[in-house]
Amino acid sequence: MVCQIGVVPPPAVDGRRHPRHEVAVGAAMRTAGQGRFGAVLQDLSVAGCRIVTSTPMHVGERVFVRLPGFQAFVGEIVWIENGQAGVLFDVALHPAVVDHICQPTTRR
Known part of the structure; x- marks a missing residue:
């Protein structure tokens, strides 16, 4: 797993609430x-993630996102474009969970 902090624009630049x-x-x-x-997973925040998949999905569809070592994150597809989809989590992740997933030394 690779995490590159600072590559995605901060919320003030792209209008998002969470980095x-x-x-x-x-x-x-x-x-x-x-x-x-x-x-x-292509990007992750406490509120949601962007995924890439070849499996068809629909806006409004309920999804379970499971990463190795974690319980499933439950959410809803809020946008779809070119094989990518945005997931808004039902319950925000703790910032420490995001940090752990993004640690460059973590291998999943």
């Missing part, structure tokens, strides 16, 4: 209408 951190980590996803499928 995003670039990552490249595999995730297991699940929706109510589909079985498990793979995805890659």
